[in-house]
Amino acid sequence: MIHTAVLKKEVLQYLSPQPNENFIDCTVGEGGHAEEILLKNKPEGKLLGIDLDPQQIVSSHWLEAHFQNRVTLVNNSYSHLQEIIERKNFPCLPVGRGQIHGILLDLGMSSAQLEGTEKGFTFKIDQGLDMRYNDQMGYLTSEKIVNEWSEEKIEEALREHGEEKFSKKIAKKIFEERKKGRIKTTFQLIEIIKDATPSQYWRGKIHYATRTFQALRIAVNDELENLKKVLPEAISTLSAGGRLVVISFHSLEDRIVKNFLSEEAKKGTIKILTKKPVCSSREETKVNPRARSAKLRAAIKL
Ligand SMILES: C[S@@+](CC[C@H](N)C(=O)[O-])C[C@H]1O[C@@H](n2cnc3c(N)ncnc32)[C@H](O)[C@@H]1O
Known part of the structure; x- marks a missing residue:
C-alpha cells in the first residue's frame, strides 16, 4: 500500500x-x-531524511536517485x-551556508507499515504480535507486553497511551487468558478485547481494538x-528564523507538542505560527481518511 x-x-x-x-x-x-521540500529548495538546498524503520528508508531511496547529492538518508x-547531525556533518556546506532552515516531524506510522508489514500493527490481519x-x-x-508485564502495568499503558476507558477490564482479561497459554497473534488479542468490553463498544465509531x-x-x-526528546533538540538545531512543523495523529502527541511550544514561546525562544492546530480540509479527508486525525503545529525560532 x-x-x-x-x-x-x-x-x-x-x-x-x-x-x-x-x-x-x-x-x-x-x-x-521530502519530495515537496526538495522541489522548492533546489538547486543546492539539502535534505537529511531520518526514519527508524529500515524498510521505510528503502522506500525513500528513490529520493537519492532523483535529487542526487542533495539527499542524505x-x-x-x-x-x-x-x-x-554531527555524525553526518549535515548540511556540510561552507560557513554561512551550513544552516538548518526547517525541521519536519510527521508522527506515527505510514499506510505501508500498517498494512504492508508482518509486524501486527493492524487488527485487520491475523499476524504475530510485534509492533517494532x-x-x-x-x-x-x-507480545512481550501482553504476556510478561503485570496486569497493573498493562492497565496503565492502555489508559495512558491509549486513553482506553475499559483498560482495567481488558488488562484483567489479558492476564486471565495468558494463564491458558501465550497470546501470540493479533486475532487472539482482538478476541480478548471483545470479550472484555460491552457489546455497544463493538459498534462504536472506531474499532474496539484501536485504542489497545x-x-x-x-x-x-x-x-x-x-x-519529548526530539522537540528541544529540534529547536536548538534550527538556525534563527528556521521553522519547526509537527504533525500528530492523536491527542497524547498533540498535547506534548502544544505544551512544549507554549513553554518555549514563554521563554522567548520561538514564536508560534499556529494558534490552533491546522487540520486537513474536507477534500483531503475524502481522498485520504487517515488525514482526518492529523493536527499540524508550527513555530519559528527567534
Ligand atoms: C507518517 S509516516 C511519515 C510519512 C512521510 N512523511 C511520507 O511523506 O512518506 C511516519 C514515519 O515515522 C517513522 N518513525 C516512527 N518513529 C520514529 C522515530 N523514533 N525516529 C524516526 N522515524 C520514526 C515511521 O517509521 C514512519 O515511517
Missing part, C-alpha cells in the same frame, strides 16, 4: 522552503513530504537528532518519550 503524505500544502506553507535552504525530515517514510531514531519499527533497536514487542493497539505500539516504540 502506498502512503499518501498528509497536509502537504500546509507543510509547505509553514516550512516555507526557499532555494538553497536546508531541511531535516525526521520521519522521511516514503518521501512524500539515515536509518535511526529522531530521538538521536543532534548526534545524527526496527527489530535491531529494541527487544520489547507487543495504539497503546501497545506507543509503548513498544517509546513514542511519547522520543517525541
Whole structure:
C-alpha cells in the first residue's frame, strides 16, 4: 500500500522552503513530504531524511536517485537528532551556508507499515504480535507486553497511551487468558478485547481494538518519550528564523507538542505560527481518511 503524505500544502506553507535552504525530515517514510521540500529548495538546498524503520528508508531511496547529492538518508531514531547531525556533518556546506532552515516531524506510522508489514500493527490481519519499527533497536514487542508485564502495568499503558476507558477490564482479561497459554497473534488479542468490553463498544465509531493497539505500539516504540526528546533538540538545531512543523495523529502527541511550544514561546525562544492546530480540509479527508486525525503545529525560532 502506498502512503499518501498528509497536509502537504500546509507543510509547505509553514516550512516555507526557499532555494538553497536546508531541511531535516525526521520521519522521511516514503518521501512524500521530502519530495515537496526538495522541489522548492533546489538547486543546492539539502535534505537529511531520518526514519527508524529500515524498510521505510528503502522506500525513500528513490529520493537519492532523483535529487542526487542533495539527499542524505539515515536509518535511526529522531530521538538521536543532534548526534545524527554531527555524525553526518549535515548540511556540510561552507560557513554561512551550513544552516538548518526547517525541521519536519510527521508522527506515527505510514499506510505501508500498517498494512504492508508482518509486524501486527493492524487488527485487520491475523499476524504475530510485534509492533517494532526496527527489530535491531529494541527487544520489547507487543507480545512481550501482553504476556510478561503485570496486569497493573498493562492497565496503565492502555489508559495512558491509549486513553482506553475499559483498560482495567481488558488488562484483567489479558492476564486471565495468558494463564491458558501465550497470546501470540493479533486475532487472539482482538478476541480478548471483545470479550472484555460491552457489546455497544463493538459498534462504536472506531474499532474496539484501536485504542489497545495504539497503546501497545506507543509503548513498544517509546513514542511519547522520543517525541519529548526530539522537540528541544529540534529547536536548538534550527538556525534563527528556521521553522519547526509537527504533525500528530492523536491527542497524547498533540498535547506534548502544544505544551512544549507554549513553554518555549514563554521563554522567548520561538514564536508560534499556529494558534490552533491546522487540520486537513474536507477534500483531503475524502481522498485520504487517515488525514482526518492529523493536527499540524508550527513555530519559528527567534
Ligand atoms: C507518517 S509516516 C511519515 C510519512 C512521510 N512523511 C511520507 O511523506 O512518506 C511516519 C514515519 O515515522 C517513522 N518513525 C516512527 N518513529 C520514529 C522515530 N523514533 N525516529 C524516526 N522515524 C520514526 C515511521 O517509521 C514512519 O515511517
